[in-house]
Amino acid sequence: MYSFLRGTGKGLALLLMSFNLQAAPPNLVVYTYDSFTSEWGPGPQVKVAFEAKCACTLELVGLSDGVAMLNRLRLEGANSRADILLGLDTNLTAEARASGLFEPHRLKLQASALPGPWRDDTFLPYDFGYFAFVYNREKLTSPPASLRQLVDDANGASILIQDPRTSTPGLGLLLWMKAVFGDEADQAWARLSPRVVTVSKGWSEAYGLFLKGEADMVLSYTTSPAYHIIAEQDSRYAAAPFSEGHYQQIEVAGMLRSSRQKQLAGEFLEFMLSEDFQKIIPTTNWMYPAVAGDTLLPAEFAELIDPSPALLLEETQVARERKAWVDEWLEVMSQ
Amino acid sequence: MSRRFPAFLVLALLAFMVLAPMAGLLNLGSLPGYEMTDLRFWESAYLRRVFFFSVWQALLSALLSVLPAILVARAFALQPDLPLRRALLRLFALPLVVPAVVAVMAVVSVYGSDGWLPLGRSLYGLNGILIAHVFFNLPLAVRLLLPQWQAIPRHHWLLAEQLGMNSWQRWRFLEWPMLREALPGVVLLVFMLCLTSFAVVLTLGGGPRSTTLEVAIYQSLRFDFDPARAVVLALLQLGLCLLVAVVTLKLQRLPEVEIADSATPTPITALHKALDIALILAATVYVGMPLLSVLIDALDGPVLSVLSSATLWRSIANTLLIGLSAALLSVSAGWFLLRYSAGLAYAGHTRGARLVDLAGSIVYVVPPLVIGTGMFVLLSPHVDVFDWVFPIVISINALMGLPFVIRCLGPAMRQNHARYHRLCLSIALLGWHRFRYLEWPLLRRPLGLAIALVTVLAMGDLGVIALFGSPASATLALLIYQQLGAYLIPQAAVTAMLLLLLCLAVYALLERLIGGNSDATY
Numbered sequence: 019m020y021s022f023l024r025g026t027g028k029g030l031a032l033l034l035m036s037f038n039l040q041a042a043p044p045n046l047v048v049y050t051y052d053s054f055t056s057e058w059g060p061g062p063q064v065k066v067a068f069e070a071k072c073a074c075t076l077e078l079v080g081l082s083d084g085v086a087m088l089n090r091l092r093l094e095g096a097n098s099r100a101d102i103l104l105g106l107d108t109n110l111t112a113e114a115r116a117s118g119l120f121e122p123h124r125l126k127l128q129a130s131a132l133p134g135p136w137r138d139d140t141f142l143p144y145d146f147g148y149f150a151f152v153y154n155r156e157k158l159t160s161p162p163a164s165l166r167q168l169v170d171d172a173n174g175a176s177i178l179i180q181d182p183r184t185s186t187p188g189l190g191l192l193l194w195m196k197a198v199f200g201d202e203a204d205q206a207w208a209r210l211s212p213r214v215v216t217v218s219k220g221w222s223e224a225y226g227l228f229l230k231g232e233a234d235m236v237l238s239y240t241t242s243p244a245y246h247i248i249a250e251q252d253s254r255y256a257a258a259p260f261s262e263g264h265y266q267q268i269e270v271a272g273m274l275r276s277s278r279q280k281q282l283a284g285e286f287l288e289f290m291l292s293e294d295f296q297k298i299i300p301t302t303n304w305m306y307p308a309v310a311g312d313t314l315l316p317a318e319f320a321e322l323i324d325p326s327p328a329l330l331l332e333e334t335q336v337a338r339e340r341k342a343w344v345d346e347w348l349e350v351m352s353q
Numbered sequence: 354m355s356r357r358f359p360a361f362l363v364l365a366l367l368a369f370m371v372l373a374p375m376a377g378l379l380n381l382g383s384l385p386g387y388e389m390t391d392l393r394f395w396e397s398a399y400l401r402r403v404f405f406f407s408v409w410q411a412l413l414s415a416l417l418s419v420l421p422a423i424l425v426a427r428a429f430a431l432q433p434d435l436p437l438r439r440a441l442l443r444l445f446a447l448p449l450v451v452p453a454v455v456a457v458m459a460v461v462s463v464y465g466s467d468g469w470l471p472l473g474r475s476l477y478g479l480n481g482i483l484i485a486h487v488f489f490n491l492p493l494a495v496r497l498l499l500p501q502w503q504a505i506p507r508h509h510w511l512l513a514e515q516l517g518m519n520s521w522q523r524w525r526f527l528e529w530p531m532l533r534e535a536l537p538g539v540v541l542l543v544f545m546l547c548l549t550s551f552a553v554v555l556t557l558g559g560g561p562r563s564t565t566l567e568v569a570i571y572q573s574l575r576f577d578f579d580p581a582r583a584v585v586l587a588l589l590q591l592g593l594c595l596l597v598a599v600v601t602l603k604l605q606r607l608p609e610v611e612i613a614d615s616a617t618p619t620p621i622t623a624l625h626k627a628l629d630i631a632l633i634l635a636a637t638v639y640v641g642m643p644l645l646s647v648l649i650d651a652l653d654g655p656v657l658s659v660l661s662s663a664t665l666w667r668s669i670a671n672t673l674l675i676g677l678s679a680a681l682l683s684v685s686a687g688w689f690l691l692r693y694s695a696g697l698a699y700a701g702h703t704r705g706a707r708l709v710d711l712a713g714s715i716v717y718v719v720p721p722l723v724i725g726t727g728m729f730v731l732l733s734p735h736v737d738v739f740d741w742v743f744p745i746v747i748s749i750n751a752l753m754g755l756p757f758v759i760r761c762l763g764p765a766m767r768q769n770h771a772r773y774h775r776l777c778l779s780i781a782l783l784g785w786h787r788f789r790y791l792e793w794p795l796l797r798r799p800l801g802l803a804i805a806l807v808t809v810l811a812m813g814d815l816g817v818i819a820l821f822g823s824p825a826s827a828t829l830a831l832l833i834y835q836q837l838g839a840y841l842i843p844q845a846a847v848t849a850m851l852l853l854l855l856c857l858a859v860y861a862l863l864e865r866l867i868g869g870n871s872d873a874t875y
Contacts, residue, residue, distance in 0.1 A: 052831075052834070052835055052838065053835060053838040053839055056835035056836075056838070056839060057662065057664050057835075058835075058836070058839040058841060059835075059839060079739070085575055085576060085578075086575065089574075089575065089578055090729075092578070093381075093726075093729060093730055093733060094733055097733060097734060099737065099739070176474075181555060181561070183568075183571075183572045183575075183576045184555070184571070184572075184575070184576070211560075214559075214560060215474060215477055215559070216477045216556060216557065216558070216559045216560060217555070217559070217560040217561060218555065218556045219551070219552050219555045219556060220838075221838065222454065222834065222837035222838050223454055223457060223552070223556045223837075225837075225840075225842075226454075226458055226837060226842055227457075227458075227461060227465075227556075229842060230458065230461050230462065230465055230467060231465070231466055231467040232461060232465050232466055232467075242840075245840045246840075249840070304840070341577065344576075345399070347561075348399050348561050349398070349399060351560050351561045351562065352399060352402060352560070352561040352562040352564065353562070
């Protein structure tokens with residue numbers, strides 16, 4: 019109904035404007051993913067906080083995920099209404115950059131909380147996290163201590179994972195395996211495969227099945243237990259620390275070259291790195307803020323595991339090899 | 354009055370809605386930078402496996418759904434006085450609207466390791482897929498087959514009784530010939546539904562060894578961003594369905610129809626009655642258990658806090674708007690198609706009639722993702738797509754509902770036409786008057802079923818809305834996904850229950866308003 023009304027509303031607005039040429043406040047359009055815009059995501063709070071500063075309206079458009087956003091922008095090209103894209107991760111930045119749709123941000127990430135230096139001149143990080151296998155302490159008393167142990171222990175824990183073709187954590191595990199096992203990743207997958215209960219389309223299905231008790235562990239984030247601790251006062255869930263380190267996910271935003279309000283878009287990116295935005299992240303997106311600050315993290319985050327060393331493959335290598343790696347995974351897993 | 358013109362218009366619209374987006378995508382595929390990846394289908398072991406697995410699981414699912422459904426529908430038909438019969442039949446319309454992710458969780462609640470009937474690890478694989486598909490499609494097949502019994506004329510039952518026919522003979526000479534008209538279409542519909550199943554297959558299938566063509570299409574369009582490959586795979590899926598359609602419809606026999614009022618069959622032995630009731634009970638337990646688990650999970654959750662959210666009520670409004678509009682559009686289009694095909698069948702052009710029906714049904718297997726993305730490609734250079742989210746979502750949902758309309762309304766309209774067409778011509782009962790005084794009273798019951806079914810179907814749809822989604826256009830199904838994505842699993846359970854209850858209410862209301870107040874519910 020809203021869209022219908024808005025369509026008509028627009029016509030009416032045009033009509034009124036011909037009588038009254040008063041300038042409306044500018045409208046900044048941000049493409050992002052669904053869970054960012056949802057009632058429980060960072061979206062609503064971010065909107066209020068930014069609009070209080072900018073004398074503009076912030077329109078958050080939720081699409082299903084990073085891949086969908088990028089495809090959408092490619093289809094829209096220069097006609098896109100979007101000024102900002104928020105919600106890609108570093109596995110997609112190489113492709114996004116190559117599309118030529120983005121504008122350099124000309125900002126500096128100060129007081130970065132990321133484990134490594136940030137050198138990207140097109141995209142800026144707003145949060146990050148680490149993939150991990152989450153388990154229920156009451157049900158699994160001795161979780162594997164390394165990815166290698168998880169893979170090699172034939173009587174080890176059963177796991178739920180996501181499909182790398184349809185899900186970000188799924189792709190994260192694929193890269194994690196590559197980072198640890200290199201060219202022998204396919205053999206490692208073959209050894210792990212018997213303990214994979216199922217491979218779901220998205221994170222939600224796998225996590226839901228895990229909470230229903232379908233497997234010992236689920237592929238998620240090191241920060242997932244924080245949700246249960248803070249929102250449910252439940253400390254049964256924990257992430258298993260792996261000695262090889264944990265694969266990282268860094269979520270970024272960038273400004274569109276086709277944007278007609280680059281000044282305002284730049285202000286939004288700056289706001290994104292400010293405390294007002296960053297403090298919203300931990301308890302809505304359940305990730306680490308990209309900017310360091312003592313007051314940004316709730317105390318409960320101190321109970322989470324130390325995921326170091328942080329693993330991250332080169333974005334150009336990922337862009338180049340992703341398809342071949344997924345095909346390899348498909349061949350092994352569909353045996 | 355021409356019956357041909359509106360039908361041709363609908364057919365042209367259908368063709369346009371399916372082919373134009375595909376052409377748009379193919380055109381994109383020829384742009385620089387969009388190189389089509391390797392399509393030597395038969396050389397890729399993976400795609401070959403995907404193809405065979407898709408067909409195999411869809412065939413098995415169709416057989417396991419439709420064969421028991423015949424027995425259950427017969428039991429319902431022969432027990433018209435069963436208590437709660439109407440409520441049970443309404444319950445049977447519900448599985449169809451359960452969003453895939455909720456259905457997966459419900460199936461796991463029942464058959465998972467901590468479930469009521471634990472199957473453990475063996476749930477994941479073909480078992481899980483079949484359990485879920487039968488849960489979706491057995492009740493649907495029951496609903497679609499049941500009206501065939503109603504079409505058996507009263508004097509046939511009386512004659513059978515006088516001749517002392519036993520149950521088997523009645524089945525062989527009365528019921529089977531009537532059933533044969535609807536059966537192939539229902540098998541084809543269920544086959545198509547299972548062929549295009551996505552989240553159920555991926556999640557309960559245990560991994561990529563159970564991948565369907567639909568997943569491969571999704572991968573091409575989303576992950577690889579290779580629109581041309583997606584279109585080729587979609588055409589392959591369409592071709593496969595056409596092949597299956599040709600085979601199944603060859604088995605179809607259109608019965609000779611007599612002018613007679615229908616009636617419920619005569620009573621039968623106590624043993625038979627007990628058997629029928631046992632069958633109905635078994636089917637109800639099978640269908641009811643996962644639905645019950647949705648209810649139990651929800652009542653455990655924060656019902657009041659979910660109910661007090663403004664987002665929920667906005668989603669409910671959007672869901673109703675999409676469902677009702679899609680149903681109206683779908684049933685109108687189906688009406689014109691079926692009126693034309695009924696005329697063709699009456700004039701002896703059986704093949705032409707089948708072709709028209711088939712054209713309306715087969716569009717279902719073109720993945721909404723392909724149509725939606727293609728429409729986006731066509732529209733976005735010219736209009737602001739955000740203002741078109743609802744019209745697009747509604748029209749795609751109407752398209753996806755069309756095969757259901759054809760299954761619900763087709764047999765009844767054909768019988769109606771055969772019985773009364775000549776009479777109408779002779780008394781010059783034409784146009785609006787024919788609809789008002791003849792077709793409406795006789796067809797309102799299947800019409801009500803069709804509208805109710807397509808409404809709830811569109812209400813539960815996620816695929817299309819997620820493609821264009823923006824914060825204002827959330828539906829209940831999308832809300833469930835958003836809640837699940839934000840760790841809010843108890844809230845999602847509550848929303849899932851509300852979606853089910855809303856569907857049940859809308860279904861009952863529409864069926865009553867349009868179908869009329871009759872004891873014999875289909």
